[in-house]
Amino acid sequence: MLSVDVEARLGTFEISANFSSSGGVTALFGRSGSGKTSLVNMIAGLANPARGRISVADQVLFDSERRIDLSPRKRRIGHVFQEARLFPHLTVRRNLTFSHWAGGRDASMPFDEVVALLGIEDLLDRRPAKLSGGERQRVAIGRALLSGPRILLMDEPLASLDQARKSEILPYLDRLRREAAIPIVYVSHSLEEVARLAETLVIISDGRVEAVGPVADIMTRLDLGPATGRQQAGTVLEGRIASIDAQWGLTHIEVEGETIEVPAVRAEIGEEIRLHLRARDIAIAREVPKGLSIRNALPVTVLEISHERGPYAEIVCGLGRQRLRARITRASLFDLGLEPGQAIFALVKSVAVDRPLATHDSERTGDGFLSR
Structure with missing residues (x-):
């Protein structure tokens, strides 16, 4: 359990934040300058709030009233x-063990277990200059894990990496989330990363908490557009592997009794999967269309429509107990005559679905897919 209730003034910038989470990955999301890093620094003890309280599990880290x-x-x-901030003159092995030696604390996870978790067995005798950006970040994460932490703070760990290196490291972060059993605070301005990793999402804007809750619920709230950014808006759906079409290289994922086809995911049938769909990649139809390359037509019900100025409209639809968010033009909204309560179809291109991440025990294979 992480609990943060603080107020601070940093120059002319004021912070007033109050949120809590029950564990797993808590993502602090917001635009640059919103106060995310300042909050992380207060949790770490690198900056002091003027007032408030911070605790992790049963340990109080800061309490202004109790001093x-x-x-x-x-x-x-x-x-x-x-940035990984590794010691350039030390090997990966010595970088990993440095925090244990310097801090004098026993690691909460065995060395070999951390090395295997992050897939860095073959890197131990190298120096940082011989590592890729993604490899350096994995070593930095390993060093943090071996320091015996009660909580892991990750301040935009992928921000300095290109897309290829981000894709390389994300499966390791997902595995860390599932297997390390350590609360994680993950700072990012990328909803893609947040959607794939977080259980709890905290929206930060101008030093204030705009919203906090399960990631799937927060991402479909239309009132948070200015804080989250329209281009990144989307949906997180939870499903399971239903079948695998080896002939066409497709995986069928069951979500609320419906099937979504995505490019092949190496996983076992029955394995639970998290999907991230961008609102701009969802089309809407009153009837199931024919003669299209789009293979996923999901029966949904219109729950909420945003009526805005400008060319776009946002629609939230119900898919069983889950929600799906779509962005279309206001002209299309008018032509279709959409209203809350209507039964329609959400059209999803298979190639538009972000590569899914398993939500239980998976292992990353050399080609970047997921399998048990």
Whole structure:
């Protein structure tokens, strides 16, 4: 359990944030300058709130009323920054063990287990200059895990990586989320990363918490457009592997009794999967269309429509107990005559679905897919 209730003034910038989460990955999302890193620094003890309280599980890290302010060392924080910050003169093995040696704390996970978790067995005798950006970040995460942390803070760990390196490291972060059993605060301005990794989403804007809750619920809230950004808006759906079409290289995923086809995911039938769909990639139809390459036509019900100025309209649809968000033009909204309560079809291109991430015990294979 992480609980944060703080107020601070940094120059002319004011922060007033109150949120909590029950564990797993808590994502702090917001645009640059919204106050995300400042909040992380307060949790780490690198900056002091003027007032408030911060606790992790049953340990109080800061309490202004009780005059509790643990030093960064005593807070037992594992901190991963945008840059790996490895010691260039030390091998990967010695970088990994440095925090244990310097901090004098026992690691909460065995060395071999951390190395296997992050897939860095073959890197131990190399120096940082011989590593790719994604490999350096995996080593930095390993070093943080071996420091015996009670919580892991990850401040935009993928921001300095190109898309190829991000795709390389995301499966390891997902595996870390599932297997490390350590609460993680993940800072990002990328909804793609947040959708794939987080359980709890905290929206930060101008130093204030705009919303907090399960990631799937927050991402479909139409009132949060200015804080989340229209271009990144989308949906997180939870499903399971129903079948595999080896002939055409497709995986069939069951979501609320319906089937979504996506490019092949190496996983076992029955395995639980998380899908991220962008609102701009969803089309709407009153009837199932014919003669299209789009293979997914999901029966949904219109729940909410945003009536805005400009060319676009946002629609939230119900798919069983889950929600799906779509962006269409206002002209299309008018032509289709859409209203809340109508039964329609959400059209999803298979190639538009972000590569799914398994939500339970999976392992990453060499080609980047997921399997047990």
